[in-house]
Amino acid sequence: MQRCIKLAERGLGKTFPNPLVGSVIVYEGNIIGEGWHKKAGSPHAEANAISNVQNKEFLSKSTLYVSLEPCNHFGKTPPCSDLIIKNKIPRVVIASTDPNPLVAGKGIEKLKKGGCEVLIGVLKKEADFLNRRFFTFHKLKRPYIILKWAQTKNNFIAPIQKKTDNPEVYWITNNYSKQRVHEWRSEEAAILVGVQTVINDNPDLTTREWTGNNPLRIVIDPNRRTPKDSKLYQDNIPTLFFTKDNIKLLPNKKEQIIVSPFCLENILKECYKLKIQSIIIEGGLRTLESFIKENLWDEARVFKTDKKLKTGIVAPEFKKISNQKETYESDKLNIYFN
Secondary structure, X not given: OHHHHXXXXXXXXXXXXXXXXXXXXXXXXXXXXEEXXXXXXXXXXXXXXXXXXXOHHHHHHOEEEEEEOOOOOOOOOOOHHHHHHHOOOOEEEEEEOOOOOOOOOHHHHHHHHOOOEEEEOOOHHHHHHHOHHHHHHHHHOOXXXXXXXXXXXXXXXXXXXXXXXXXXXXXOOOHHHHHHHHHHHHHOOEEEEEHHHHHHHOOOOOOOOOOOOOOEEEEEOOOOOOOOOOHHHHOOOXXXXXXXXXXXXXXXXXXXXXXXXOOHHHHHHHHHHOOOOEXXXXXXXXXXXXXXXXXXXXXXXXXXXXXXXXXXXXXXOOOOOOOEEEEEOOEEEEEEEO
């Protein structure tokens, strides 16, 4: 099952709105086929594992391991449970049951009715964590929320900009950490900032330092303050603005959603309707503090550096013990789970 989870990780950022799934087929103690779900609309992990078995006669005497319950419904691909039964695989070992109402135990039930021996719960904790975005989306009816910021040694997240300054991103972290952040962006469905960050930094909010998909860009802009010359308006990357009223003449691939009453809970409800499974929030201070105050977050990734500022914007107050730590040369990363 550990191999299934490792395989599934390869699809991170590519399978939305589908979950991450890996599968391995074992015959007489040897792996004879394996696969993972590579992207939405493509064959599922179980189908890829079965297709990779060279001698299909072995399948009737094999065990199929899979990190998530096989589906039982027709979507863009046929049901995996039917494929397993068709190939007469006698034993199936599953880590996690699927919280999606379209599946939710129905795949297991179909396998049992089809004559398969089914074992559930092997490495469940690890498999649930792997699909924490998918599980949060279906159980809490909102995206999985990741907070991200960097702070100096004396707890500032940015210098205070003068009105005469040109908008520019101030990077507190080193290039290794910056690249890591761009990797994170490629792994999530969306990236979100408040409009003040757009005004101050004029950011790209892309994965330009990493090979991967650009996330959907989301801006909380209740009073339509995004500058007309913002980089977010200048490219063809999909961008969504949450506002209190209409923005006229939005450029190509830029959309708006009017939220009333205007609050984070309603914004996340709209994100759920759009099937946005995960969001990484990168600022600014007011936006981060709002999500923390309303306890609408699941994970926080906080860089601490050796840099100092004489004065600046004070980092969010965060009284948590980190669950995980990483080091990127002089930068220290603390990861928290809510």
